[in-house]
Amino acid sequence: MTVIAVFNMKGGVGKTTIAANLAAAIAKNGVEPLLIDLDPQAHLTSMYGIKTPSSKSIYRFYQGLSSLSDLAMPLPSGVQFIASHLELGKIDAQVARHRDNIWRLKLGLHAEMLSGSGLPIIIDCTPMLGVVAFSALFAADIILVPVASEYLALNGAMQLSQTLYGLEKFQSRTPRRYLLNRYIPNQITAETVAGQLTKHFPGEVLKTRIREQEALAAAVGCGSNIFDFAPTSDAATDFSFLLDELIENNLLSLSRDLPFIHE
Ligand SMILES: Nc1ncnc2c1ncn2[C@@H]1O[C@H](COP(=O)(O)OP(=O)(O)O)[C@@H](O)[C@H]1O
Numbered sequence: 537m538t539v540i541a542v543f544n545m546k547g548g549v550g551k552t553t554i555a556a557n558l559a560a561a562i563a564k565n566g567v568e569p570l571l572i573d574l575d576p577q578a579h580l581t582s583m584y585g586i587k588t589p590s591s592k593s594i595y596r597f598y599q600g601l602s603s604l605s606d607l608a609m610p611l612p613s614g615v616q617f618i619a620s621h622l623e624l625g626k627i628d629a630q631v632a633r634h635r636d637n638i639w640r641l642k643l644g645l646h647a648e649m650l651s652g653s654g655l656p657i658i659i660d661c662t663p664m665l666g667v668v669a670f671s672a673l674f675a676a677d678i679i680l681v682p683v684a685s686e687y688l689a690l691n692g693a694m695q696l697s698q699t700l701y702g703l704e705k706f707q708s709r710t711p712r713r714y715l716l717n718r719y720i721p722n723q724i725t726a727e728t729v730a731g732q733l734t735k736h737f738p739g740e741v742l743k744t745r746i747r748e749q750e751a752l753a754a755a756v757g758c759g760s761n762i763f764d765f766a767p768t769s770d771a772a773t774d775f776s777f778l779l780d781e782l783i784e785n786n787l788l789s790l791s792r793d794l795p796f797i798h799e
């Protein structure tokens with residue numbers, strides 16, 4: 537398993553926070569992952585303070601004008617990063633003309649021998665259900681679904697599960713894991729959501745919970761990750777646990793002998 541799509545149709549549940557810090561956790565373990573900002577809102581790209589023209593962004597790849605490897609840039613944290621751009625939104629609008637875009641990411645990762653090579657690839661997905669989101673879901677070996685510990689979270693998770701079920705017409709079921717985020721221990725709502733999730737999705741809810749922690753929001757504000765910003769914080773511990781759990785469950789492996797091509 538190498539390609540992890542961090543996905544939820546709901547905004548604000550922690551997709552970007554989780555994608556960025558999971559990639560940082562992998563890098564901290566000495567393996568250089570590929571992190572792709574696949575949201576036209578480009579929050580991750582802005583968070584890193586990257587101002588790139590659309591010609592240097594993932595939009596170029598969806599236009600068929602660049603390889604993924606050519607777009608990747610190294611971040612100081614030891615992550616290879618592909619930036620996004622507002623223009624990526626055009627891909628969803630062009631669905632009638634370019635239906636094949638739905639497979640583009642899967643085929644591109646395969647053609648460049650990035651998927652299946654052991655290279656961890658983390659995709660920060662757009663919440664907009666369109667071609668771009670579907671292309672990530674089709675490329676994924678595992679779908680990681682952050683669920684915020686809030687009222688109606690279960691409804692959102694059930695809707696999402698139905699949407700993913702619809703994709704099974706085109707491709708066999710992709711394993712998925714639900715990750716409770718913004719968790720407040722012993723808070724009634726948080727514990728209720730945790731209980732409901734486990735009941736409805738047995739075997740698919742990760743034991744790790746990412747607690748509600750100011751340090752995570754503050755790290756984003758500084759364009760940093762939790763391991764550089766607050767390495768001894770509970771948040772850093774939560775992300776280390778998340779990585780360990782994914783590895784223990786064979787959903788990710790950290791091989792140090794990877795094919796990522798450096799310029
Ligand atoms: N565990 C957490 N503790 C505190 N703040 C969080 C946590 N997870 C996310 N946030 C904050 O919530 C907001 C939305 O998170 P974000 O990762 O951008 O969600 P999404 O990508 O799903 O829209 C951001 O301001 C982020 O800093």
Ligand SMILES: [Mg+2]
Pocket residue numbers: 551552553575579660
């Ligand atoms: Mg986001």
